Amino acid sequence: MHTAKGGHTLKGFWDTMLRFTIVRSRTVTWMSAGFAALILMTVIAVAGFLYQQHGSDAVRHTVEVDARLSRVLSSLQDAETGQRGFVISDDEAFLAPYIDSRAAFDRNLDRLRDLVLDNPEQLAQLSRLRAFAKQFEVELDTSVALRRAGDAAGSARLVTEGQGKRTMDAIRALVQEMEQHEAGLLDERQAVVSRIALAVWAAVAAVVTLLAVLATTAVREAGRRASLARFLPEELSDQLADADDSLRVGRRQNAAVAFVDMRGSTTLAENLDPHELSVFLTSFRRRVMRIARLRGGVVDKFLGDxxxxxxxxxxxxxxxxxxALAFAKDLVEVIARWNVKSDGQPPIRIGVGIHYGDLFCGIIGEDTRLEFTVLGDTVNVAARLEQATKAHGVPILVSQAARDAAGKGVGRWREVSRTPLRGRAEAMAYFTPLESDE
Known part of the structure; x- marks a missing residue:
């Protein structure tokens, strides 16, 4: 039996609905924010990887600049070695590396210029290097020309005076400055790459952590919803899952309540074996649920038959x-068609009682056994009306309140009685559809 809880403090319907909406909105907002953060972090990680690749390219660029500087210096040193060997020995064989090294110098200097085009400071140093190299080549060519002309003493004197050495020392110092500049750039770029790599891994770790949190939350939420679905009507479980503990407080509202009961189920139980009875009751419940859903009702619970x-x-x-009134008429019609299809089985008869009014709805019970239910006098009256269908021999009884709330367009009804229902003192009018409307 459903009875109202005396002294139970309840908030108004709209306050409860507002709280339900806020909680649900917070859940959706939190999940949306989580996925937005996930997308943002993924973008950051991808951008970080791309920038890290760019930083790695910059490191390789610096290494190549250093290599080209070494080759430039090496080619000048090779030219100097060939020049000295020819001046001392007058052997033309020394002029081959002298000539080849000058061509290599030009190639390496051009490539070096291409590498430092984006560095004004290095470009300025490169111009100085080219001027020193030109001066050095002139000095080498002069001594070689004197030796070829047979002036060995003049050629040796140029070498002994050390002008070529001073120019070469200036070139070495300039190359060293450029190498130090590139070394500084290399340190900066490696530091940037290291920071980016750390940021990328941090972003990846954050993405993985967020994914784990979202996955854990989703699993818990799915488990929570599955747990609620075990105890609550399917139409409510998803929405109630978002309401958290707010529905434990419950709410008062107006609703229509329909009690359905099958007549003669005891006789059926005696004539059918347990398996056949189970199949029969399942078929009956399936029809009730189908009509209820069709008319927008929620089967709060099944009570036996x-x-x-x-x-x-x-x-x-x-x-x-x-x-609710349309549901009752539809169900009676569906059961009638079911009886036509039954093969010699006793006809199934049902009773439906409907009342409309104020009631309490919410979750009751412990966490291990929750139950969403409706309580109050409206539920009691609907149950008494269903019981009264037996005494009056009609399939449907509807209270005056339900008929008035339904308004026009619900067919024609005749008053059955105003006699107080069993267990109640006050009189009330209740109705049944005219036969042409059933």
Whole structure:
């Protein structure tokens, strides 16, 4: 039996609905923010990887500049060695590396210029290097020309005076400055690459952590919803899952309640074996659920061969009572068609009682056994009306309140009685559809 809880403090319907909306909104907002953060971090990680690649290219660029500087210096040194060998020995064989090294110098200097085009400071140093190299070549060519002309003493004197050596020392100092500049750039670029690599790994770790959090949250949420679905009506479990503990407080609202009961189920149980009875009851419940869903009702629970159906969940609607009356008529018609198809089985008869009014709805019970239910006098009256269908021999009884709330367009009804229902002192009018409307 459903009874109202005396002294239970409840908030108003709209306060509860607002709280439900806020909690649900917070859940959706949190999940949306999580996925947005995930996308943002993924973008950061990808950008970091790309920038890290760019930094690695910059490091390789610096290494190549150093290599070209070494080759430039090496080619000048090779030219100097060939020049000295020819001056001392007058052997033309020394002029071959002298000539080849000058061509190599030009190639390496051009390549070096291409590498430092984006560095004004290095370009300025490169111009100085080219001037020193030109001066050095002139000095080498002069001594070689004197030796070829037979002036060995003059050629040796040029070498002994050390002008070529001083120019070469200036070239070495300039190359060293350029190498130090590149070394500084290399240190800076390696530091940037290291920081970027650290940031990338941190972003990847954050993405992985966020994915783990979202996955854990999703699994927990799925488990929580599955747990609720075990105890709560399917139409409510998803929405109630987002409401957290707020529905434990419950709410008051107007709703239409329909009690359905099958007549003669005891005789059926005696004539059918347990398996056949199970199949039969499953078929009956399936029809009740199908019609309830068609009319927007929620099967709160099945009570053996009966059912409690509520119209007004998860939110009340203006036509709750009208849909409840239509449900009752549809169910009676469906059962009648089922009887036609039964092969010699006794006809199935049902009783449906409907009342409309204020009730309490919410979650009761412990965490291990939750139950969403409706409580209050409206539920009691609907149950008494269903019981009264037996005494009056009609399949449907509807209270005056339900009929008035349904408004026009719900067919024609005749008053059955105003006698107080069993267990109640006050009189009330209740109705059944005219036969032409059933």
């Amino acid at each position: 009966g059912a409690l159906v509520v119209f007004g969940l998860p939110e009340p609607r203006p036509d709750d009572a009208a849909r």
